[in-house]
Amino acid sequence: MKTVIEFQHVTKQYQIGEVPIKALDGVDFSISEGEFIVILGASGAGKSTILNILGGMDTATSGQVIVNGQDIAKWNEKQLTRYRAEKVGFVFQFYNLIPNLNALENVEFAAEVCKNHLDARSVLHQVGLANRMQNFPSQLSGGEQQRVAIARAVAKNPSLLLCDEPTGALDYVTGKSVLKLLQDLNKNTKKCVVLVTHNSAIAPMADKVIKVKSGIIESITIHDETQSVEGIEW
Numbered sequence: 001m002k003t004v005i006e007f008q009h010v011t012k013q014y015q016i017g018e019v020p021i022k023a024l025d026g027v028d029f030s031i032s033e034g035e036f037i038v039i040l041g042a043s044g045a046g047k048s049t050i051l052n053i054l055g056g057m058d059t060a061t062s063g064q065v066i067v068n069g070q071d072i073a074k075w076n077e078k079q080l081t082r083y084r085a086e087k088v089g090f091v092f093q094f095y096n097l098i099p100n101l102n103a104l105e106n107v108e109f110a111a112e113v114c115k116n117h118l119d120a121r122s123v124l125h126q127v128g129l130a131n132r133m134q135n136f137p138s139q140l141s142g143g144e145q146q147r148v149a150i151a152r153a154v155a156k157n158p159s160l161l162l163c164d165e166p167t168g169a170l171d172y173v174t175g176k177s178v179l180k181l182l183q184d185l186n187k188n189t190k191k192c193v194v195l196v197t198h199n200s201a202i203a204p205m206a207d208k209v210i211k212v213k214s215g216i217i218e219s220i221t222i223h224d225e226t227q228s229v230e231g232i233e234w
């Protein structure tokens with residue numbers, strides 16, 4: 001399968017006063033078209049740093065970040081802004097919905113700026129919220145708000161969906177249904193999903209599991225067959 005993303009010897013160093021912090025210390029991995037990737041690691045391992053660099057929200061200190069043949073590590077702020085707006089969908093632990101817009105308006109508002117955006121109503125339908133479009137975030141449960149946040153990311157029609165601990169604020173059953181939604185979206189749309197988590201139990205749902213430890217890659221595991229999240233218990 002075609003490689004769409006490559007991290008080559010990526011380092012990230014933060015400077016806190018006199019003290020340098022090496023968040024990433026030479027990270028190499030690749031992502032192929034349509035893959036579901038899980039990035040695993042303990043707190044502080046460097047997972048979010050990888051995701052932020054991948055999403056153009058942060059830049060590497062050195063190394064190459066090749067996305068569809070282009071090294072985004074060399075891009076200026078304007079190029080990165082366009083990349084973030086059009087090519088990447090983000091889902092975070094907290095939903096960050098706009099409180100005075102209803103579910104439909106939250107999705108439309110984010111999608112409208114993107115050239116090839118999808119119809120907000122059909123995407124909300126797809127995430128199981130056909131009957132809740134007129135509700136404001138305060139009228140929705142945590143799981144439903146996360147579904148709106150996923151719809152908002154998907155409606156941009158990005159080539160890459162980046163999810164940072166998307167179930168971190170949800171209970172077990174609701175979290176599982178959100179993971180199932182992400183797994184189904186990946187299967188049905190063939191878009192790459194990269195999911196950061198510290199929950200190693202969900203590794204079998206991924207095509208590729210990247211384990212990070214203290215800023216380096218500890219292991220990369222490829223699954224020829226993935227497991228449906230419904231069949232995984234933790």
Ligand SMILES: Nc1ncnc2c1ncn2[C@@H]1O[C@H](COP(=O)(O)OP(=O)(O)OP(=O)(O)O)[C@@H](O)[C@H]1O
Pocket residue numbers: 014015016021022023041042043044045046047048049050198
């Ligand atoms: N903006 C920043 N300034 C300084 N240090 C940072 C910054 N962002 C991250 N770090 C440091 O880089 C290291 C990796 O952080 P990162 O957030 O990528 O870890 P993580 O694996 O996502 O952890 P968690 O699961 O707790 O979110 C940590 O030591 C962290 O303190």
